[in-house]
Every structure is written in structure tokens, then in C-alpha cells.
Amino acid sequence: MFSVAGKVAWIDLSNKTVILESTESYKNFIGGRGVGSYLVFKEVPERAHPLSPENIITFNTGPLTGTLSPSSGRINISTKNVATQGISFANAGGYFGPEMKYAGFDHLIIQGKAEKPVYLFIHDNIIDIKSAENIWGKDVWETEELIKEELSDEKIRVAAIGQAGENLVTMACIMFDRSRASGWGGCGAVMGSKNLKAVVVRGKGYLELYNPESFMDYNSRIWERILNTDTIRLFHEYGNLGTSGAGGIFGNLAQSVRNMEDEIWEAEKTLKMREIIFKEKYEERKLADFCCPINCSRFYHIKEGKFSGHKLEALKTNVYRAFGTNIDLSSREYILLANEMADRYGMNCDSLSAVVAWAIDVYQRGLIDEEITGGLDLQWGDGDLQLKLFDIIAFRRGFGDILAQGVCRASQKIGRGTEKYAMHVKGHGICEQGIRSHKGWALGIMTSPIGGGHLAGAPNTEQRRLSPELGMHYFGVPTAGEPTVYEGKGKLVAWFDKYKAIADIAGVCLFATYWMDISFIGPNDFAELISDATGEKINGKDLLELGEKVVNIEKAFNTLHAGFTRKDDRPPYKLTEIPISSGEFAGERLLPDKWEKMLDEYYDSHNWDIKTGLQTHECLENIGLHDIKNRIEKVGKLPSQEVNCCKKVTNQ
The missing domain is CATH 3.60.9.10 (Aldehyde ferredoxin oxidoreductase, N-terminal domain)
Known part of the structure; x- marks a missing residue:
């Protein structure tokens, strides 16, 4: 092999x-x-x-x-x-x-x-x-x-x-x-x-490639393509934080603010978080993962003040969002320390932020008090409080034992109307940006089989403002680059579901793929590289069909183990009822009636049952998942839908 x-x-x-x-x-x-x-x-x-x-x-x-x-x-x-x-x-x-x-x-x-x-x-x-x-x-x-x-x-x-x-x-x-x-x-x-x-x-061994000459020739062309893009130049100059944090390069990128109550942070706070300030005050060197052209990370050293001497890997955008904007904290050093503490204790920043921001939110609304919090006064923008909460969560002490269950279960345990403000998908806490305005992005997050997050089907084409011509050429969706448009986004997300599965199957970071830039690695590129590396001849269409099969295996697991249906693919209350307050997308929210139509299109694109969101007998048979079809059929969760059976996946 x-x-x-x-x-x-x-x-x-x-x-x-x-x-x-x-x-x-x-x-x-x-x-x-x-x-x-x-x-x-x-x-x-x-x-x-x-x-x-x-x-x-x-x-x-x-x-x-x-x-x-x-x-x-x-x-x-x-x-x-x-x-x-x-x-x-x-x-x-x-x-x-x-x-x-x-x-x-x-x-x-x-x-x-x-x-x-x-x-x-x-x-x-x-x-x-x-x-x-x-x-x-x-x-x-x-x-x-x-x-x-x-x-x-x-x-x-x-x-x-x-x-x-x-x-x-x-x-x-x-x-x-x-x-x-x-x-x-x-x-x-x-x-x-x-x-x-x-x-x-x-490891002291090595890998043998089937056709190393062809692999290296094709691989060098991909490297050249990637390195000659504006996208890569921005990453090299500004890193992950600079391209997507603190308003992004152009200062207009949304964030999650105060438990996702809004997506636009006050200008005076945003200005403190610009990447150029982190670079001047803390940066010691750039960092990259194995064989990576992106160089999205940095290494920071705090050299003065209360936290002088701390050294850590630089912030990713989601960390800045989770430990900064979502709890209304604009202290750079406290955000860096929160990042270090989360890394040391080993806690996911998105779901950690979701439960911390929820606790502050419902405390501020008067739904919980110090009797529940163990005497803690939960205020927005309190860096010491955030570090304290991280500590009691990691060790499950007092109020932290409740929070350690995650935002969904914590809100259910406390009750008192706090469930309404718990930002989660299928029980998993979320902390995302641009979710009200970018409809395809939102759909990918809500339909994610793992419970939120943007690493399943959420597309990046809206953020890139892809032209109608390119959207049609690559994805069959002319609206792929139009954030506020609902039409076409179900089809777009279904395509990215299976495509992003390919990247995860291959062992390649999404930042080096179509997800980040259409000049990067696409389905046919993956096929060429895998074929030359393994000797197993495969094409882009084959890979997309495999991606579809993997997505269906994951959905079947969710049906059998968690009982998820259409109702579990809908957004939390805040995203449908509270609009963005200002900026380019002022007034935007996720409209329930249009959301339902977008879901219809999404299920239809995967050839699932539109009414329930479940897979159909014909769908699983047609993609060769016969054993899985039989298991789901035994528990009565396999609707028959002759007119909506699976079609062959096309390589767009």
C-alpha cells in the first residue's frame, strides 16, 4: 500500500x-x-x-x-x-x-x-x-x-x-x-x-508514494496557485486574527457580541483589538503547521503589565470572538490569558464561551442571582470573572459544576426562562459571527451533524462575495456570494457538506481548499493527489459521492442515537427575533418562513425527506448504504419518498 x-x-x-x-x-x-x-x-x-x-x-x-x-x-x-x-x-x-x-x-x-x-x-x-x-x-x-x-x-x-x-x-x-x-x-x-x-x-519511518514524480509535479502547481493569491498574501501579512477578527481587513466583519445579542461591537472596543496592535506589542514570530503555506498563526509574548512573562500561541479569530466580543471584554491581555487557560485546562473556546456568556446574560436579565452563582457578580467585560469561571468549570466547583454541563443542560437544569437565551445547536454551545446576515453560513451551522460550528457545511463564499458567474460555475449557485439571499443556499450548503468531508477524509486543512479560496484545492485536485499518492485511481466525482456517503452515515448515526429531525435544524431564539443593530447588515435576522424554505431546498439537495428531514429508503439504497438503511428501517425512521430519491452526485 x-x-x-x-x-x-x-x-x-x-x-x-x-x-x-x-x-x-x-x-x-x-x-x-x-x-x-x-x-x-x-x-x-x-x-x-x-x-x-x-x-x-x-x-x-x-x-x-x-x-x-x-x-x-x-x-x-x-x-x-x-x-x-x-x-x-x-x-x-x-x-x-x-x-x-x-x-x-x-x-x-x-x-x-x-x-x-x-x-x-x-x-x-x-x-x-x-x-x-x-x-x-x-x-x-x-x-x-x-x-x-x-x-x-x-x-x-x-x-x-x-x-x-x-x-x-x-x-x-x-x-x-x-x-x-x-x-x-x-x-x-x-x-x-x-x-x-x-x-x-x-515517528522515524517514511511514506512511499505510488507515483512520486507525478505527485510532486501536480503538487508544485497547486502550491504555486495558492502562493500567488491575494488570500495568501493577506494571511501572511495579517494572520488569522487580522483577516477575520476585529472587523476584518476592511473593518466591517461581524462578530458575536454579548451572548450573540448583536454582531457589531462598539468601535472604541474594536479598535483596541486590531491585529497591528497585537503584532507591535506581542508578536515574536510567525507559526505554521506541518507543510502549510497559510502561516495563519503567530507566537506572542506579553512583556509588561500584570501578565508579563506569559508566552503562548497567538489568537485565532474564534478565540478572540469567544473570549472577547461574546463576553464584551476589550482587554487584550485578559483575552490572551483566557486563551492560555483554556488551552492548559483543555476546553473548547466556542462552547465554553457559550455557557459563560449565557450565565452573564441571564444574570443581567435577573433570571438568576448570586444564590445560584455562589456569590459571583456576573458582569460583562470582567476579565478576572472570566478566568474565575474557567477555573471552577474545569474543576467542577460550585456554580462551575452546573456550567460544566454545557449551555443547553445548564439552562435546562436552572430553568427560570433561561433556556430562551442558551445559544446552542442540537445541545452543543455555539459562538459564531455573521450568522444573521450570511444565510448560507447560518444554514451550514444549524444543519451541522456535530451540533453547530462552521466546519461541516457552512460555506465561505458569502464572505468572499463570489460573483454570480463564479458561483454558477463552481457550485451551480449564482447567489453563492450574496450574503442576505436565501435562495440557492440549501443547494450550496449541501455541496459544501460533502466537499468539506473530502478535505477531512484526505487529511488537509480547510484553509487550503475551495472553502477559503476557489484557487485553492478543489475536488479534482484532491483526486489527482490521492490517485498519485495511493495508486487507487479516483476522480472528483467519485470523491463527492464518497463525501455524500459519509454525510449520510453521520446523519444516520444522529437519527439512531439522538433522534434528530427537522426541528433540530432551526436557529435559536435570538437569531430569529433580535436583528443586527447597525452597520452594513443592520436589521438582518433569520426570518422563520424563509428559513423553512431554505431547509426544504437543503433536504431536497441531499435527497432527504422534506417533511421530517430524515433520510429515505430510496436515498440510502441508491448510494449503497444498505446495512444502514436496514438499521434505520427497524426503528421506523425511514420514510419512503419515491419522488425524492437520491440522484447521482455531479462534479460541478
């Missing part, structure tokens, strides 16, 4: 056993998220709680992971979602994914529960289960340093949980290389429930 390590490891922590099989067994799903979602569907019983030993968690690389393809350093994590009870897939960058392949493994499937805390050390085609009792209770950064010291190797790559994962906090994530988060679905809590503190890899 080419471009793969060739081995899959089944690791049973209860029995301390490792069973190996060939990667060939999963070639129908190629790799990455495709293999991960298939395994979770196949192996996790419907009755299994996400934090039970019966749940599995998978680490999956793709065929391009660890090659010289642009941004090919990705690793996929799949499991049952702690927040939603449905599917979870999350993706992280850094260097862990390539190192895992070089160590001899394409996929890890971890099940059971260790009697005492352990970590996995994967090296030289060997998997050691080692004691982690001496590092249990340590944060992510401390854990990495202690393991490097124990193994006497500074070159290892570490995926670890912090105290949030140990304490089964719903928004706990897995941190790779200290600051790369596999953030969604509570995957850190799943690791914690298994007494698994870390997965450590050290």
Missing part, C-alpha cells in the same frame, strides 16, 4: 490489549473522517453513553497526511458526542498526524476504560500502554513537558487532556502540540472517561 503506514490498531484499555489489522480493510472510506465516522457508526451501541467504556474514540489520518501536499498535517478524532448524543468529528493541525503515520499507524480505535490513568506511547510500529498516575491532575502544557522528560525525547508529539477532560467537562477537548485543539463534541471528556491522559507519538 502507498501513502499509508498500513496498520490500524484496536486498543482495549480495559484488557490492556492491542490488536492490529490492515488499513486495506477501510479503503472504501479512504481515511480520516470517512473511516472515523464509519467506525463510530459500526461499533458504538445505541444505548451507549458517550462517557461509558462502550463508546470508542478514533484517531484517523488521511492519505495526504504527512505528504508534501499543502496543509497536510491534519488528524481527525471521531466519537459519540457528549453534548448532543449524536456523532462527533473534530480535526486538529500541528504535527501529530504525520508523526503518527511515520510511527507506523494510520488509525487508532480506543475502547474500554483503564483501571488507572494511562497514556499511549506509539513508536517504531509499537504501542506501549504506560502509567499516567504521576501526570494525572496536570494541565496540558505540564503534561507534555513531563512526558518529554520521562521519555527523554524532545521530538515526541503529544495529544493530551487537561483537568477539564479528567473531570468530564462537556466542553473538554484534546490538545495537540499544546495549542492545536480537537475541540468539538467533548472528545476530551471521552478520553478522560477512559482514564486516558495522552496519546504520544514518535
